[in-house]
Amino acid sequence: MLFTQTCPRLQIFLSLTVLSIVVGCSSDTPDIPDTASVSGTVTYKGEPLKGASIVFSNTAVKPTAKPAANATINAITDESGQFELKSYFGARTERKGVIPGTYKVTLLKMVPPGKMTAAEYQAKVTAANQIVSGGGVLTQAQTPPELQQLLPRQYSDVTASKLEATVVADQENQFQFDLK
Template sequence: MRSHLHATTLLLLATSTLAATLGCSSEPPDDRPARAKVTGTITLSGSPVENARIQFHAVNRSQGAIGQTQADGTYTLTTFVAGDGALPGDYVVTISKKEVEDKLTEDEKLKMQEMGRQIPPAKTTELMPREYTNSSASPLKVTVKADEANHFDFDVKK
């Protein structure tokens, strides 16, 4: 009986040690390539740009990264999971900010659907200068470095 109790105690101790070792992190093991944190600010002629989409296009055509600006123009890049950064390497950066003008209310759209009429698409206008929205024309180029805080600010000029 005593050896059974001793074996059970050892098993519980080993299980709790393993659980503590593996369970301390709230994140599952990640076998994807290492990423470096990337943050920054986007401004348009000095003013912060809210809801702009920033994309880092890998020069070597590997995995890119994306982000969305906050009200103050700040962004954090994502490659695989929110805020995980970008793979180290060279990138061409594009920035896009679209304004959507929808002249119809939701009630008007619903009525059109009920009548079997097609709803016209909302008008979309790009607010960033064209060269910043195209990866083959963008003058914005950066290098993300491993094990460093990578902070890139972009002041786009009209």
């Protein structure tokens, strides 16, 4: 008899507890600042640079800054070397564009070593994945070689890059990076 009288109270208590957890954990992170649209083109030695990672780094941000200020800002260039940046504020929050400010720019383009083509490299990776997924162990000959950085350090290292971009609020920010 006591159980049937307390059961509705327990159900209400549990329902309210679950609701408060869901509401408390589903915050939409209201302290993320507005972003401005950023796009552009990257060329290397006069040609569009396809498949390169472009990263905007806010080097003025202190490690103790709010998470919004420590956003990861990057994109991959398309077939014509064009990019459009997105900012990632943690695992679940993505915004088109960048928080206005001045950024250090780095570009990374990893390629197969030597004269190995991208198709040859991918075939070696696929074969290695099949061996490993079947429980096998790769020999040195079966292990794909490390990819190499195509771009000089002056573009690919955040400590050496002289590339900068100033993003202005409430406007389309277009950048052209012509790497030599």
